[in-house]
Amino acid sequence: MVQFEDLIEKVRRNSPDANIELLRRAYAFSATEHEGQVRRSGEPYLGHPLEVADFLADMHLDSVAIAAALLHDVVEDTLTTIERIEEGFGPEVAQVVAGVTKLGTIPFSSSEERQAENFRKMLLAMVDDVRVIFVKLGDRLHNMRTLGHLPEAHRIRIAQETKDIYAPIANRLGMSKVKNELEELAFHHLEPRAYEALRTKVEDRRRVTEGQIEELRQTIATKLTDAKIPIEYLEGRIKRLFSIHQKLKRQRINIDQVYDLAALRLVTHTAKDCYAALGIIHHTWSPVPGRIKDFIAMPRPNGYQSLHTSVVSERGFAFEVQIRTAEMHRVAEEGIAAHWKYKEGRIGANRDEQYFLWLRQMLEWNQEVRDPQEFMQSLKVDLYPEEVYCFTPRGEVKALPRGATIIDFAYTVHTDVGHQCIGGRLNGKMVPLRTQMKNGDIVEIVTAKGRRPSRDWLSFVVTSRARNKIRHFINAEEKTRATEIGRKLLEREARRCNIRIRSKLTAQSTTRLAAEYGFPKIEELYAKIGYGKVAARHVLGKLVPQSDLSEQAAKNEVSAPTVGNVQPSQERITVRGFDDLLVFRARCCNPIRDESIVGYITRGKGVSVHSADCPNVLNLLYDPERRIDVAWDRHDDLTPYIVSLAIQIEDRQGILADISARIADIDTNIKNIEATTSDDQRGRISVTVEVRDVKHLQRVLGSLRGVTGVLDVERAAR
Ligand code: MN
Numbered sequence: 001m002v003q004f005e006d007l008i009e010k011v012r013r014n015s016p017d018a019n020i021e022l023l024r025r026a027y028a029f030s031a032t033e034h035e036g037q038v039r040r041s042g043e044p045y046l047g048h049p050l051e052v053a054d055f056l057a058d059m060h061l062d063s064v065a066i067a068a069a070l071l072h073d074v075v076e077d078t079l080t081t082i083e084r085i086e087e088g089f090g091p092e093v094a095q096v097v098a099g100v101t102k103l104g105t106i107p108f109s110s111s112e113e114r115q116a117e118n119f120r121k122m123l124l125a126m127v128d129d130v131r132v133i134f135v136k137l138g139d140r141l142h143n144m145r146t147l148g149h150l151p152e153a154h155r156i157r158i159a160q161e162t163k164d165i166y167a168p169i170a171n172r173l174g175m176s177k178v179k180n181e182l183e184e185l186a187f188h189h190l191e192p193r194a195y196e197a198l199r200t201k202v203e204d205r206r207r208v209t210e211g212q213i214e215e216l217r218q219t220i221a222t223k224l225t226d227a228k229i230p231i232e233y234l235e236g237r238i239k240r241l242f243s244i245h246q247k248l249k250r251q252r253i254n255i256d257q258v259y260d261l262a263a264l265r266l267v268t269h270t271a272k273d274c275y276a277a278l279g280i281i282h283h284t285w286s287p288v289p290g291r292i293k294d295f296i297a298m299p300r301p302n303g304y305q306s307l308h309t310s311v312v313s314e315r316g317f318a319f320e321v322q323i324r325t326a327e328m329h330r331v332a333e334e335g336i337a338a339h340w341k342y343k344e345g346r347i348g349a350n351r352d353e354q355y356f357l358w359l360r361q362m363l364e365w366n367q368e369v370r371d372p373q374e375f376m377q378s379l380k381v382d383l384y385p386e387e388v389y390c391f392t393p394r395g396e397v398k399a400l401p402r403g404a405t406i407i408d409f410a411y412t413v414h415t416d417v418g419h420q421c422i423g424g425r426l427n428g429k430m431v432p433l434r435t436q437m438k439n440g441d442i443v444e445i446v447t448a449k450g451r452r453p454s455r456d457w458l459s460f461v462v463t464s465r466a467r468n469k470i471r472h473f474i475n476a477e478e479k480t481r482a483t484e485i486g487r488k489l490l491e492r493e494a495r496r497c498n499i500r501i502r503s504k505l506t507a508q509s510t511t512r513l514a515a516e517y518g519f520p521k522i523e524e525l526y527a528k529i530g531y532g533k534v535a536a537r538h539v540l541g542k543l544v545p546q547s548d549l550s551e552q553a554a555k556n557e558v559s560a561p562t563v564g565n566v567q568p569s570q571e572r573i574t575v576r577g578f579d580d581l582l583v584f585r586a587r588c589c590n591p592i593r594d595e596s597i598v599g600y601i602t603r604g605k606g607v608s609v610h611s612a613d614c615p616n617v618l619n620l621l622y623d624p625e626r627r628i629d630v631a632w633d634r635h636d637d638l639t640p641y642i643v644s645l646a647i648q649i650e651d652r653q654g655i656l657a658d659i660s661a662r663i664a665d666i667d668t669n670i671k672n673i674e675a676t677t678s679d680d681q682r683g684r685i686s687v688t689v690e691v692r693d694v695k696h697l698q699r700v701l702g703s704l705r706g707v708t709g710v711l712d713v714e715r716a717a718r
Contacts, residue, residue, distance in 0.1 A: 001047045002054045010057045011066065019063035023053075026067040026089060033078040040149035048142055049073060055138035059334050065131040068096035072135050075101045092129075099132030100139070106440060107395055116164040118397040122389030123169065126439045133169065137178050140166045144185040159189035174303045174335025180240055187242040198241050198248075201255045209238055212317050213262050220264065223280050232326050233267035236319075259318040260310050266323045271296055274323045278307050281321055285311035288318065296328070304332050390441040398443075403462045406433050410445045411466040418469055420447040434460045452477075482530030483523050490529060493536040497549050504543045513542055532607045533628075583607045583630070589614035592641040593693035599630035640690035642671060643697060647685040647704060648711040651677050655709045656685065662703050663689060668696070686716070 004027050011018045030049050037045035053069040067089055074080045075097060082101075086094035103123060127133055144162055147155050163186035170179035188195045213236030224231055238261055247258060266277055274296060281287075291310035299305045306324040313319070324332065388402050390409065398412050406426075411418035424431055425444040437443060453470045461467055494501035510522040517534065519525050528534040541549060583599070584607075591597050591611040598617055599607045609630050610617045649655050656675050663670055669690040677683040691697045697715070704713045 001043065002050045004050060007050065007054050007057055007066075010054070011063070014057065014060045015062075019067075022063050022067050022089065022093075023070065026070040026093070029088060030070045030074055033074040033080055037077065039146065041146055045073075045077075048139075048146075051142040052135060052138040055141060056134055059134065061131065061134060064090075064092045064096065065134055067093050068100070068131065069135050069138060071097050072100045072139060076104055096129055096131050096135060099127055099129055100135045102126060102440070103132065103136055115397055116168070118389060118399045120165055120169055120172070121387065121399065122397055122439060123165065124172075126389075133173065137166060137170055137175065141178055141181060144182060144189075147185065147189055155189050159186045162186045163190065170335070174331065175333070176304070176335065177333040180242075183242045184240055187245060191245075194245065195241065198245055198255070202238060202241065202244065202261070205255075205261065206238060209262050210236075212313070212315070213237070213264070213319070216313060216317075216319065217264060219284065220266070220281065223284060224266075224268075224277060227276065227280055229273050229277050229280070230269045231266065232269065233329070234264070236262060236264045239263055239320075260320045262317075262319040264319060264321045266321065267326055267329045268323065270325060274307050274325060277323050278309060278321075281309065281311060281323075285313055287311050291320075296324070303335065304328075306332060388437055389439050390437045390443050393442060393444045400437065401462050403436055405437070405460055405462070406431065406435050406443070406445065407457050407461050408463040408466045409437060409443050410447075411461075411463065411469050413445060415469050417445055417447055418466060419453050419473060420449065420451045422446055422448045422451050433457070479527050483526045484530065486526030486528065486530030486536075489536040490526070490539055493540050497540065497544075499540070499544055499548060501540075501543075509543065513539065516542055531601045533601065583609060586610045586614065586616070588616050590641075590643070592643060592691060592697060593632050595694050597630055597632070599628040601628055640669070640692055642688060643691050644686060644688045644716040645701070645704070646714045646716040647687065648713075649683045649685060650709040650711065651681045651683040652709050655683075655707070658707050659685060659687065659704065659710070662707055663687070663700060666699055666703055668700055682711075 008020060008023065011023065012020065027050075031046050034045040034049070039045055039048060049070045049072060052072060053066045056066050056069050071085060071089070071093065075082055075085065082094055082098050085097050103126065106123065106126075124133070140162060143158065147158060150158070162182050167179050167182040167186065170176075170182060217234060217236045221231060221234055224234075244255070244258060244261065248254065251257075268274060268277060288310040291308070293308040295304055295306045295308065305328040306322050308320065308322055310318060310320045387399050388404060389397055389399050391397060392413065398409065400408055400412065406424035407418065407421055409424070410421040421433065423433060423446045424435065425446065426435060426437065427442050430446075453473045455470075455474055457470050458467060461470065491501050494504075505522075514520065514522045514525045517525050517528070517539075519528075525534065525539065529536050529539060537549070585591050586608045589611040591609060591614075596612040597609050598612050599609050600617075602608050607628055607630065647659065656673070660670060660673060670687060671690060672688040673685065674687075675683060675685045689700060691700060701713050701715075704710055
């Protein structure tokens with residue numbers, strides 16, 4: 001077991017500025033809190049935090065991290081609170097301890113690969129200080145080393161979690177030394193028989209192999225020395241059991257077919273030395289084609305750099321060689337932690353910026369960071385800024401975009417759960433539908449039979465899945481309504497012409513009618529009538545002879561069942577590909593020929609046409625699917641448009657006559673003219689004129705503005 005004084009010695013050696021006093025207090029506090037507690041092994045509990053602290057000291061981490069390691073279990077296992085840690089050791093230590101404690105409370109239940117990946121991301125997303133991960137990995141490593149003392153069920157669960165979650169996290173962070181040991185230990189506990197069998201077989205070959213490795217090692221050492229290539233470290237070893245095991249499984253071979261059981265690792269000074277050494281090795285032995293990898297020129301995503309090659313010795317003994325510099329070696333073993341040099345408050349700008357870029361690249365973080373320096377000083381990380389991870393009540397992890405709400409979550413469970421969602425419980429508490437979730441939240445959806453999605457939901461959902469499902473539901477509902485309206489419109493049109501529609505609509509005739517418009521079912525045609533895409537009268541014309549379409553009964557028809565008092569009429573506007581459509585000019589803006597216009601499919605009334613700058617257009621077109629292209633019909637009669645104008649005038653005698661004369665001068669019909677005056681010598685004239693098109697209207701406006709005493713002329717809504 002590690003002794004505290006040895007730990008202090010190690011920390012001092014690594015960094016003279018370490019806060020030894022902080023460590024002493026943390027140790028004393030931890031000793032008091034864990035007093036009397038023992039591990040399953042029977043050893044005093046305190047040995048565990050000491051081992052974790054020692055692991056961090058080996059990685060040259062700072063005093064805050066080591067102090068947090070000493071204290072990492074006091075909140076979970078004793079009555080101490082985070083507040084007490086903060087009082088005694090400051091906010092940084094407390095934050096790391098709180099982070100480790102929080103991670104400890106997350107239950108991991110599935111080893112399904114996608115779930116495991118989400119879970120790993122969630123763990124990382126919940127971490128706001130990288131040191132939390134270091135402590136957690138040290139904790140896990142020591143627990144795995146002492147796993148033998150636990151009952152089998154626990155052992156399997158922890159080993160599985162280590163294999164699925166913690167080893168991949170260590171790998172992701174480039175900490176291969178930890179990753180390798182975690183994998184090896186997990187393999188041992190998860191597949192004890194395979195592990196033992198493999199170990200025995202490798203043992204059998206060890207003596208022979210080791211002899212050969214030593215021979216090769218000496219050959220290389222001599223050649224490198226002759227070539228004046230510095231050797232910092234040159235070691236031969238037999239590969240890890242887990243990696244041999246994986247290779248056997250992957251390639252479906254047995255141990256005798258594994259040719260490169262041995263590996264040599266050379267650590268030298270510079271990248272140039274690495275390439276020179278590679279040349280010497282290839283000159284000495286034959287390289288295996290396809291096995292040369294240059295991770296110096298092309299580092300792995302987690303920052304790993306090295307040259308790899310496999311060669312065959314003169315005796316036919318194959319082995320792998322890894323060549324790297326000391327710096328690359330440290331990064332290879334410690335990954336992210338290697339970049340975490342002892343700082344104690346001093347931040348080296350360049351190094352940190354580099355580190356940061358590397359971290360970002362490593363974690364595939366694509367967001368721009370405004371001030372990496374500040375970011376580093378706070379030691380804050382947000383490893384997955386775009387996602388949020390939460391649990392279903394059964395412990396399944398769901399990954400959602402940041403800002404996702406209860407409704408978004410409901411739709412990831414099931415479409416019907418989304419449709420019928422009325423609320424949610426977040427960590428047991430009822431919350432409204434628009435509530436956004438945070439990492440680690442346990443979300444339970446509350447549904448009610450018969451509840452339907454509301455258009456309102458579209459304003460706050462963030463996932464495209466939820467959006468599409470809600471839209472789809474609403475559109476389907478609208479289509480049902482449009483079908484009903486379409487049927488009624490057709491019936492009304494028939495009544496108007498004194499046609500008994502029911503007798504005309506036989507099974508055959510409706511099928512034929514639908515087919516004529518290109519629809520498989522008559523309901524589709526009704527829906528088109530209801531949306532205003534096809535005119536009821538046009539459809540009727542296909543059912544009865546044209547001569548029957550006179551409106552004898554029109555006078556009996558008091559009011560149409562359509563909304564408002566607009567009577568659909570044939571307008572001089574064409575709509576995208578259709579030549580006979582229920583089109584009307586919107587009353588609000590009353591567009592006239594050649595104005596730029598937009599069409600909007602109303603429910604049951606047809607297409608309403610607005611002037612493009614009508615203020616209602618923006619409001620109406622919130623549903624882009626109902627927008628339709630419209631254009632003024634070219635070959636048209638010259639029936640004029642009725643336009644009202646509002647004229648502001650100075651109140652003077654004869655102005656009304658002047659205005660009338662000016663309008664008549666340019667060949668324009670006045671339908672109505674009215675004048676009102678007010679006390680302030682101002683007056684207002686309303687005039688209704690007939691114009692042919694926009695150009696004509698412009699001429700009228702221009703000439704009116706030229707009348708003495710006219711202050712302003714505006715087009716008025718009818
Ligand atoms: Mn622990």
